[in-house]
Amino acid sequence: MIRFDNVAKRYATGREGLAGASLHLAPGEMAFVTGHSGAGKSTLLKLIGLLERATRGQVWVNGRNLNKLRQRDVPYHRREVGMIFQDHRLLHGRTVFDNIALPLVVAGMGHQEIQRRVRAALDKVDLLGKERSHPVSLSGGEQQRVGIARALVSKPPVLLADEPTGNLDPELSREIMELFLQFNQVGVTMLIATHDVALVERLGKRIIQLREGRILHDTGAPA
Amino acid sequence: MTGKARRKAKQPGFRRNRNPVTWLLRHAQMALAALGRLAQQPLGTLMTAAVIGIAIALPSGLYLLVNNVRDLTGSWDGGSSISLFLNQSLSDQQARGVREVIARRDDVAEARLISRQQALKEFRQRSGFGEALDLLDHNPLPAVILVRPSRIASSALATERLAKTLEGFREIDLVRVDLQWVRRLEAITRTLERGILVLSGLLSAAVLLIVGNTIRLEIQNRHNEIEVVKLVGATDAFIRRPFLYEGVWYGLLGALIAILLVTAGLGLMQDPVQRLAGLYQSGFDLDILTSGALLTILTGGPLLGLLGAWLAVGRHLSRIQPE
Numbered sequence: 268m269i270r271f272d273n274v275a276k277r278y279a280t281g282r283e284g285l286a287g288a289s290l291h292l293a294p295g296e297m298a299f300v301t302g303h304s305g306a307g308k309s310t311l312l313k314l315i316g317l318l319e320r321a322t323r324g325q326v327w328v329n330g331r332n333l334n335k336l337r338q339r340d341v342p343y344h345r346r347e348v349g350m351i352f353q354d355h356r357l358l359h360g361r362t363v364f365d366n367i368a369l370p371l372v373v374a375g376m377g378h379q380e381i382q383r384r385v386r387a388a389l390d391k392v393d394l395l396g397k398e399r400s401h402p403v404s405l406s407g408g409e410q411q412r413v414g415i416a417r418a419l420v421s422k423p424p425v426l427l428a429d430e431p432t433g434n435l436d437p438e439l440s441r442e443i444m445e446l447f448l449q450f451n452q453v454g455v456t457m458l459i460a461t462h463d464v465a466l467v468e469r470l471g472k473r474i475i476q477l478r479e480g481r482i483l484h485d486t487g488a489p490a
Numbered sequence: 491m492t493g494k495a496r497r498k499a500k501q502p503g504f505r506r507n508r509n510p511v512t513w514l515l516r517h518a519q520m521a522l523a524a525l526g527r528l529a530q531q532p533l534g535t536l537m538t539a540a541v542i543g544i545a546i547a548l549p550s551g552l553y554l555l556v557n558n559v560r561d562l563t564g565s566w567d568g569g570s571s572i573s574l575f576l577n578q579s580l581s582d583q584q585a586r587g588v589r590e591v592i593a594r595r596d597d598v599a600e601a602r603l604i605s606r607q608q609a610l611k612e613f614r615q616r617s618g619f620g621e622a623l624d625l626l627d628h629n630p631l632p633a634v635i636l637v638r639p640s641r642i643a644s645s646a647l648a649t650e651r652l653a654k655t656l657e658g659f660r661e662i663d664l665v666r667v668d669l670q671w672v673r674r675l676e677a678i679t680r681t682l683e684r685g686i687l688v689l690s691g692l693l694s695a696a697v698l699l700i701v702g703n704t705i706r707l708e709i710q711n712r713h714n715e716i717e718v719v720k721l722v723g724a725t726d727a728f729i730r731r732p733f734l735y736e737g738v739w740y741g742l743l744g745a746l747i748a749i750l751l752v753t754a755g756l757g758l759m760q761d762p763v764q765r766l767a768g769l770y771q772s773g774f775d776l777d778i779l780t781s782g783a784l785l786t787i788l789t790g791g792p793l794l795g796l797l798g799a800w801l802a803v804g805r806h807l808s809r810i811q812p813e
Contacts, residue, residue: 342724356718373723421722
């Protein structure tokens with residue numbers, strides 16, 4: 268589902284985000300990317316969501332070579348990759364419902380289908396009854412769950428999360444991870460960047476450890 | 491798969507949702523939402539629309555005035571006159587006959603005969619050469635027919651054509667056309683029209699800049715929102731749309747304000763113009779906006795708004811990329 272062939276990313280500032288990383292995630296696989304800040308976790312995710320393009324090597328997602336993807340196809344690619352951020356990236360002027368509906372509106376989905384899907388997503392993240400609220404009136408954990416609902420409402424085959432529990436206490440973090448495990452069980456390929464190694468090790472999933480833009484250790488790599 | 495084969499392999503395409511009903515609904519929604527956003531800041535919106543309105547009203551109003559003046563050129567009594575000097579050998583009877591023939595033409599409004607005796611009398615009274623005339627043994631002055639062209643022959647060109655025709659009459663020795671001031675008025679009107687064209691161009695550019703700048707600020711204000719919708723897979727067209735609609739609304743509001751301004755301005759001028767016309771013994775009403783002019787303003791305004799928004803969006807939207 269996701270494949271990196273010796274991928275490097277050098278930013279315009281000269282900073283090296285990734286310095287030659289290769290990995291492969293099978294469809295339905297779930298993996299955590301760990302490492303210190305600046306190790307390349309965010310860069311890895313950004314390359315998959317095409318927030319950045321690789322300067323070297325090839326990135327494959329869902330059977331497509333992202334290097335060859337034309338700029339005008341980028342939106343369609345992003346619809347297949349749900350993204351969850353540490354700072355949620357919600358629209359504060361809009362209700363929870365509208366925030367979650369956004370990917371469907373953008374994709375030109377009909378009104379009734381949107382109603383149905385948003386309600387299902389709200390149910391999954393346990394926020395039914397909050398759809399008329401505005402994000403600012405919600406707690407940090409609830410805002411993050413809105414962000415998660417928005418990422419999964421269009422049922423993308425790939426879900427990325429960049430430090431999804433960065434601002435949450437351990438109890439809430441565990442709840443969020445539980446949610447991710449549930450999604451993974453229905454077949455969503457998941458890649459989660461986090462520095463919370465202790466939390467991740469207990470889950471027993473694949474861990475890709477990065478340091479200075481290189482893969483230091485990968486528990487799921489073929490021997 | 492070799493590297494080359496892989497490069498050649500076609501990438502799987504993306505599924506695109508193209509339900510026309512949903513698409514149309516979305517457009518209607520976006521148009522209304524854009525109007526709603528403008529309504530949320532009524533004062534700012536009104537001020538921008540007023541500036542656009544004034545920019546549109548200025549050339550429209552001037553154009554209307556010049557149009558009125560052109561009508562005036564056509565309708566003003568005595569706009570031009572033609573003097574026909576008749577052959578001296580003609581008797582008074584014959585001269586009257588010529589006058590009647592000319593007066594019956596439909597490009598002639600009035601033809602007045604000044605007989606040789608009348609001409610002599612007038613000359614005696616006015617010139618002071620009366621005594622000199624007495625020395626002559628016959629009346630040296632010809633009979634004259636003063637012709638005022640009718641409305642259909644009132645332009646300089648048509649009057650000249652009429653004069654040419656009259657020159658062909660055997661009984662007429664000399665045709666003199668007094669066209670000076672008709673020509674001048676026509677030249678002035680034409681100059682004004684050109685000036686208005688230039689002014690329209692400049693003010694249209696001003697409208698483009700105003701709308702463009704307003705939309706640019708709007709894009710900056712909604713920077714965060716644009717980033718987020720790009721993240722969830724919005725196409726450029728989708729992101730562009732609300733801003734384009736805002737531009738159209740600004741243009742339409744501006745056009746409506748312009749129509750109000752022009753109508754009010756003409757209303758204010760109606761009275762003094764009628765009094766002025768009265769002094770010249772002429773009944774004259776200022777034309778108000780015709781349906782054609784209304785249509786031009788009502789389509790031109792939104793079009794300018796759309797274009798201005800398009801320019802701003804094209805320049806600024808691509809700079810916003812999510813991180």
